[in-house]
Each structure stands twice: as structure tokens, then as C-alpha cells.
Ligand SMILES: Nc1nc2c(ncn2[C@@H]2O[C@H](COP(=O)(O)OP(=O)(O)OP(=O)(O)O)[C@@H](O)[C@H]2O)c(=O)[nH]1
């Protein structure tokens with residue numbers, strides 16, 4: 153029996169659990185649970201450990217489908233999976249949610265986090281939610297990725313539609329495993345997916361009434377937060393150390409001052425101070441609001457940035 157493995161990753165809500173359910177011939181193992189932090193601003197359930205399913209390719213070959221949890225607070229699972237379960241995987245499928253404020257930031261984040269894993273494996277970028285947000289389109293992705301030095305396949309899929317997710321697998325395995333009847337497989341999966349409960353379609357965004365501050369403070373590694381409006385007035389602040397609060401406010405003002413004085417820089421999105429001691433201070437600024445965060449030193453800058461992007465985007469909904 154030939155056995156292959158593939159790993160799906162991507163931001164919260166990008167469709168990892170759904171894609172694996174769409175493809176699997178067995179009842180998938182999912183570890184979804186109710187959310188208590190920034191993800192609650194978008195959905196009710198999130199994967200905490202992993203997703204797992206199996207796709208029968210032929211009588212004598214099958215594909216094991218693994219999905220990471222999307223939230224960075226479960227990042228230890230990514231490392232565990234990469235070093236153990238999926239160390240021999242064929243490739244990584246990076247699901248990119250097209251409704252994200254800046255999908256390319258997500259791509260950069262995941263490429264960075266999975267850098268060692270993709271060195272010797274195929275990377276396929278699969279854009280989801282494009283039925284909800286058409287742009288960036290395929291052409292735009294190809295151009296931007298080229299600028300980023302990334303030469304990889306980009307497919308537009310709907311994670312809820314088995315035939316569409318199957319295109320990703322075909323791209324990954326077609327040259328490796330000959331004689332697969334992709335069309336018949338697509339039909340089989342379509343039939344499966346109409347079975348009750350085969351694909352969960354009922355967990356669409358139900359934004360609950362949780363403030364950005366509560367979501368921020370429920371996020372692993374974030375120990376204080378301050379939220380300011382477009383006029384840079386403080387809306388809410390939960391920071392124990394008064395000095396940190398003042399420094400974060402000053403950093404927000406500094407961003408505005410720098411944008412005025414150093415126009416050649418264009419819009420400054422963030423300013424981050426990393427000291428040698430325990431906390432990192434960062435501010436994230438857009439036209440409508442600013443968010444200041446105190447975080448544990450052990451939380452990487454890459455992760456703090458990704459968390460802030462999540463918090464700011466979902467707070468606008
Ligand atoms: N409209 C639309 N909805 C989609 C698409 N892909 C997935 N969804 C929906 O998006 C929601 C979230 O999908 P999940 O599969 O739970 O996302 P996830 O990546 O597993 O999220 P985490 O486990 O929290 O990281 C579900 O309601 C899906 O049905 C798509 O391409 N278009």
C-alpha cells in the first residue's frame with residue numbers, strides 16, 4: 153500500500169477543517185471546540201489540536217490528510233506535527249482566506265513559520281472565501297508572490313466543495329502516483345459530502361459581542377492592551393504598569409508624527425520595541441484605530457504581528 157501525507161495550514165477560518173472533511177473517505181477526526189479569544193470575533197468553533205482524514209486514491213494507495221490548528225496559541229502542535237506526524241509529508245497546502253485585510257501578510261507569516269518544512273517539499277497556496285471577496289484575483293497573487301520571491305502554484309478553491317479541493321491534491325500528487333481516476337473520485341466525494349453531517353456548513357461567522365480588549369487579553373502571551381480611536385483618544389486600556397501605558401501612547405503619537413515628517417516611508421503600520429527584559433511593547437495603527445500591546449518576550453514578533461492583524465480586522469465587523 154502506498155501511503156502519502158499532506159499537511160493543511162492557514163489562518164483561523166481559512167477552511168482547513170472544512171477542506172479535510174470535504175476530502176475524507178472516513179469520518180474525520182476533528183478537535184474543534186468553542187473559542188474564547190480573538191477567534192470568537194469570527195466564529196464559534198476552532199480547532200485546538202488537529203484535523204485528520206484519509207482519502208483513498210486507488211485500491212493500493214491512500215492519502216493521509218492532516219490539518220493544523222489555526223490559532224497561534226496552539227502553535228506547539230505545529231511543531232509537534234512537523235517533527236513527528238508529518239515529517240514525511242509530500243507537501244504543505246497553505247489556505248489563504250481572501251477576506252483577510254492583507255492576505256499577503258498571512259502568506260508571509262506562514263512561510264516564515266513553516267520555512268524549514270517547505271524547503272524540500274511542495275508548497276501549494278489555495279485561496280479560499282473568494283466567493284465572498286473576489287479581489288485579490290489570481291493575476292494579482294501571481295504578481296505579488298513573484299515580487300516576494302515566491303514561485304509557487306496558486307489555486308482558487310472553495311473548501312466546502314470536494315471537487316474544488318481535489319484540484320489541490322491532483323496538483324500535488326498527479327506526477328507521483330499514476331493511474332488515479334480523479335473524475336470518479338470527485339463524483340464519489342460529491343456524493344459523500346451530501347450525506348448529513350459530512351461537511352459542517354453551520355459554523356459560519358456568528359460574531360459574538362466580545363470587545364477587542366477582552367479578545368486581546370484572552371490571547372496567549374499578551375499581558376496588557378490599549379485601544380485608541382481614529383483621533384488617537386484612548387477607548388479602553390488594561391495595562392498594569394502606568395509607564396508602559398504612557399510609552400504605548402507615545403509610540404502611537406510617534407507613528408503619526410513620523411508619517412507626517414517622513415512621508416517617503418508611506419503608511420507606518422507598526423512600531424515595536426523589544427528590550428532585553430520581560431516585555432515587548434508594540435503598536436499597530438490603521439486609519440480607524442490603534443492598538444498597543446504588551447506581550448511576553450517569549451512570544452515572537454512574527455506571532456504578535458499576526459495576532460494584532462486578527463484583532464484589528466475582526467474588530468471592524
Ligand atoms: N463562503 C465560503 N466559506 C468557506 C470557504 N471555506 C470554508 N468556509 C467556511 O468557513 C468556516 C470556517 O471554516 P473552518 O474549516 O472551520 O476553518 P479552519 O481553518 O479549520 O479554522 P480554525 O480551526 O479555527 O483554524 C466554515 O463555516 C466553512 O464552511 C469558502 O471558500 N467560501
Ligand SMILES: [Mg+2]
Nearest residue numbers: 168169198199
Ligand atoms: Mg479547524
